[in-house]
Amino acid sequence: MRDSSDDLVHDPKGGMPRLIEIMRRLRDPQTGCPWDLEQDFGTIAPYTIEEAYEVADAIERKAWDELKGELGDLLFQSVFHAQMAAERGLFTFDEVADTMSDKMVARHPHVFGDQSRNKSAEQQTRDWEAIKAEERAAKAETGVLDGVALGLPALLRAVKLQNRAARVGFDWPSTDEVMDKLAEEMDELRQSPDANARFEEFGDLLFVMANLARHLKIDPEAALRAANSKFTRRFGHIEQALAEQGRRPEDSNLAEMDALWDAAKAKEKAK
Known part of the structure; x- marks a missing residue:
């Protein structure tokens, strides 16, 4: 017998009601998907983070044809969490949307109010x-630092913690002091006597690097993603150059690959 919601589920123009109904059906205890039924907030959270990064990746690559799908994947994560919450009697998707709307109206009195x-x-x-x-x-x-989410990427959380502290005056006055601190942390890392000390000093060094990025008004996550992309692109040039000779990186050596890297770098700069 055809379920009364089937028309909505198969309606290509069903919009948000369709997506919410699909999620409800996936979690139906009698007829739902076994995998979806096994999930909880904890098991789905990593997928939510992953989908957010895939949205950022599509934007960084200017892959506008992919962005719609990636945003849909991220939206589905919100729907999934809201469905699990509704099953527990916590809140519904509509309440999530209303909460966000209330927050935006309250935070923009110069748009929605009389300011x-x-x-x-x-x-x-x-x-x-x-x-x-x-x-x-x-x-x-x-507390000044209360509410900075523990689940944020560590580099992003470092910047947010530092921004909070800076608002109450706990901040270096200029990049000069940050650079000095960076040199100090490098020295401490070099002098670390054991693995535990190296671990701690390396963390301190990264924390100062995040602070330097903040002072320079650089998004450290975006800068590191760009560096990753550059490394991938230039190493790809090495692989391609070696492949043209019928070889692979493991058939080469550091000096040769370093020269090919420099060639890729020069080629990019020439453009």
């Missing part, structure tokens, strides 16, 4: 932070 839009971007940023501080206080998050 003037005649503000600088800096003033709007200060107003935004003041509103968020009030929200954290309402959640009993009274």
